[in-house]
Amino acid sequence: MRRILAALIFMLIGAGGMYAAFEFHVIQSKEGWLFIPKSEAGLHDTYSDIRKWQASTWKNHPKLAKSLIDNGKGNLIIQSASNGFFDGLFQTPEKKRSALKKETSIKRL
16 A cells, blocks of 8 residues: 555655746856746746856747747846856956966966
8 A cells, every 4th residue: 555655645746846847947156046937838948047148049939939938037038148248348357467467377378
């Protein structure tokens, strides 16, 4: 009897997990973990880590982008699409100093 009960419990857990996978996007962003309802049921983009995505990556995931926009999280698309766009444009003072140190040490040699 114990084995049958354990099997039923694990089947319910598995069925609940499959339902969640078909109905929700699990997204890891700079804001944290988000559970966004899917616009269409399916297993596409069930889990996505969008912290390092660029604009070209979003072209391959239109259903995820649509779900984010429909649920008021379109700002995450803009934030992650701008990754890499401004790299090297703005340098912090520490980066400038380390660059100057390298140049002066090379000139001394």
